Amino acid sequence: MEYNDSSINFEDFLGVFLSISKREEHPKNIQLLQAGRTCRKLYFIEKGILRFYYYNDAGKDITHWFRFENSFITELDSFLNKTESSYYIETLEETVVYSISLEGFYKLSSLFPETEKIWNLALVQFLLELGEKVKDLQFRDAPTRYSNLIEKHPDILQRVALGHIASYLGITQQSLSRIRKQK
Amino acid sequence: MEYNDSSINFEDFLGVFLSISKREEHPKNIQLLQAGRTCRKLYFIEKGILRFYYYNDAGKDITHWFRFENSFITELDSFLNKTESSYYIETLEETVVYSISLEGFYKLSSLFPETEKIWNLALVQFLLELGEKVKDLQFRDAPTRYSNLIEKHPDILQRVALGHIASYLGITQQSLSRIRKQK
DNA sequence: TCCATTTTTTACCATAGGGTAAAAATTATG
DNA sequence: CATAATTTTTACCCTATGGTAAAAAATGGA
Numbered sequence: 001m002e003y004n005d006s007s008i009n010f011e012d013f014l015g016v017f018l019s020i021s022k023r024e025e026h027p028k029n030i031q032l033l034q035a036g037r038t039c040r041k042l043y044f045i046e047k048g049i050l051r052f053y054y055y056n057d058a059g060k061d062i063t064h065w066f067r068f069e070n071s072f073i074t075e076l077d078s079f080l081n082k083t084e085s086s087y088y089i090e091t092l093e094e095t096v097v098y099s100i101s102l103e104g105f106y107k108l109s110s111l112f113p114e115t116e117k118i119w120n121l122a123l124v125q126f127l128l129e130l131g132e133k134v135k136d137l138q139f140r141d142a143p144t145r146y147s148n149l150i151e152k153h154p155d156i157l158q159r160v161a162l163g164h165i166a167s168y169l170g171i172t173q174q175s176l177s178r179i180r181k182q183k
Numbered sequence: 184m185e186y187n188d189s190s191i192n193f194e195d196f197l198g199v200f201l202s203i204s205k206r207e208e209h210p211k212n213i214q215l216l217q218a219g220r221t222c223r224k225l226y227f228i229e230k231g232i233l234r235f236y237y238y239n240d241a242g243k244d245i246t247h248w249f250r251f252e253n254s255f256i257t258e259l260d261s262f263l264n265k266t267e268s269s270y271y272i273e274t275l276e277e278t279v280v281y282s283i284s285l286e287g288f289y290k291l292s293s294l295f296p297e298t299e300k301i302w303n304l305a306l307v308q309f310l311l312e313l314g315e316k317v318k319d320l321q322f323r324d325a326p327t328r329y330s331n332l333i334e335k336h337p338d339i340l341q342r343v344a345l346g347h348i349a350s351y352l353g354i355t356q357q358s359l360s361r362i363r364k365q366k
Numbered sequence: 367t368c369c370a371t372t373t374t375t376t377a378c379c380a381t382a383g384g385g386t387a388a389a390a391a392t393t394a395t396g
Numbered sequence: 397c398a399t400a401a402t403t404t405t406t407a408c409c410c411t412a413t414g415g416t417a418a419a420a421a422a423t424g425g426a
Contacts, residue, residue: 056322064317077311116299123306128260130313134247137320138353139239142383162404170321175383177405325413345374358413360375373422384411392403 009114010121016112017044021098026091033089039078041099045069048095049159053167054087063168065133066092066160068153072122092160137170143179145169192297193304199295200227204281209274216272222261224282228252231278232342236350237270246351248316249275249343251336255305275343325354326362 021044026032033039035054043050050067052075064087067073078085079102100108109115136145146169149156156165166176204227209215216222218237226233233250235258247270250256261268262285283291292298319328329352332339339348349359 054318056318058322060322062318062322064314064321076307080307116303120299120303120306123303123310124259124263127306127310127313130310130317131247134313134316134320135237135239135245137317138247138350139241139243139245161402167321171382172384173404174385174406178383181405344372354412355414356374357376357415361413364375367426369424369426371422371424373420375420376418378417379415381414382412384409386408386410388406388408390403390405392401394399394401396397396399 010118013112013114013118014044017100017108018098020104020108020111021100024097024099026095026097028091028093028095030095031088031090032097033075033078033085033087035086035088036084038082039075039085039089040101042072042074042079042102042105043097043099044072046096046098047093048097049092050095050097051090051092051160051164052087053090053164061167063164065168066153066156066164092164142169142171142175143182146176146179193301196295196297196301197227200283200291201281203287203291203294204283207280207282209278209280211274211276211278213278214271214273215280216258216261216268216270218269218271219267221265222258222268222272223284225255225257225262225285225288226280226282227255229279229281231280232275233278233280234273234275234343234347235270236273236347244350246347249336249339249347249351275347320353325352325358326365328352329359329362 023046026048032041032043032050045067047069050073052064052067052073054062054064056062073089075085075087075089077083078087082102105115136148140148146165149165149169162176162180163173166173169176171179206229209231215224215226215233228250230252232252233256235247235250235256237245237247239245256272258268258270258272260266261270265285288298319331323331329348332348332352345359345363346356349356352359354362
């Protein structure tokens with residue numbers, strides 16, 4: 001993907017990122033961030049799945065999204081503006097991440113001037129993905145949303161509980177079960 | 184809002200942006216971008232409302248979002264990667280925008296080194312807003328989504344057709360009408 | 367000002383998905 | 397391995413929203 005006339009080397013960037021960041025191993029079902037706390041880290045996921053979730057007005061656990069290997073995850077607002085997070089981040093498998101603090105991110109930015117542009121790219125990626133999710137929720141029915149998800153992440157059924165998938169899709173677990181039966 | 188230890192002057196940035204960009208006046212109901220074309224411009228809206236929309240699988244016109252005064256709008260993927268847009272952008276009122284091309288954006292970036300960071304901020308803003316919309320669509324009912332929208336944009340009812348608002352909320356115009364009656 | 371066009375409302379029935387509850391299946395633990 | 401805990405499925409009924417169609421209201425143009 002080309003962002004700019006001056007081409008950007010993502011591999012180089014990732015190299016610098018990994019050298020500056022701290023490797024962390026976490027078991028399954030550990031919270032890396034809790035609501036009410038400030039998100040102090042930007043994570044790059046080497047192995048495992050992280051779940052980004054919150055409790056809605058009715059007190060239900062809602063999966064906002066999943067993040068898989070080779071992607072970044074953080075609570076953007078909390079991380080950048082040091083505000084209280086209203087989201088949780090938890091591991092769904094044994095997970096290996098590389099983390100940096102906001103200060104580390106600035107350091108990275110000064111060591112590697114392309115950081116801002118790479119970061120821009122990552123943000124745009126997030127945005128497009130989120131935009132697709134809006135499209136999904138806005139006018140596609142649940143069976144379609146479900147099969148879209150499976151198509152995009154064929155291994156998700158083996159790795160993530162159906163209850164989490166249901167809330168991600170915006171339906172109850174019972175509805176998801178019904179949808180699965182009809183195929 | 185603070186993004187970084189070195190503070191960023193948005194006003195200065197906007198000044199440079201406006202001096203580099205081209206002022207455009209457009210009447211009501213004009214398409215600034217059509218699906219199938221490449222989005223060549225990044226717009227800053229001085230006056231008016233723009234509607235970002237697409238036709239879904241069933242051929243229905245769906246409002247993806249509205250953009251008001253003092254905000255940026257573009258079809259990000261198309262603009263940055265010069266791909267075919269699958270969205271339309273149209274004016275809903277007489278509108279004044281300032282536009283720059285991608286090349287202009289690079290020029291801005293070199294003239295005003297903070298551009299990337301400002302742009303980052305804008306992207307993060309988009310992301311948070313879109314994240315809220317996902318939350319809305321995922322587990323809030325239509326009457327709640329409607330009143331949230333009115334609360335956020337009290338003047339939208341005077342400025343935008345209800346049909347556009349309905350599709351933005353992910354419901355039919357008939358449903359919106361029913362919801363409005365019950366208040 | 368009048369007519370045509372567009373937008374909004376109303377009404378009716380159909381259906382997808384929610385809520386509650388309990389059974390069945392799977393997974394974790396002593 | 398046996399039991400407990402968790403997850404998933406099934407079943408029931410209920411409600412919010414969609415689809416179609418037509419009437420009413422608002423808007424725009426000649």
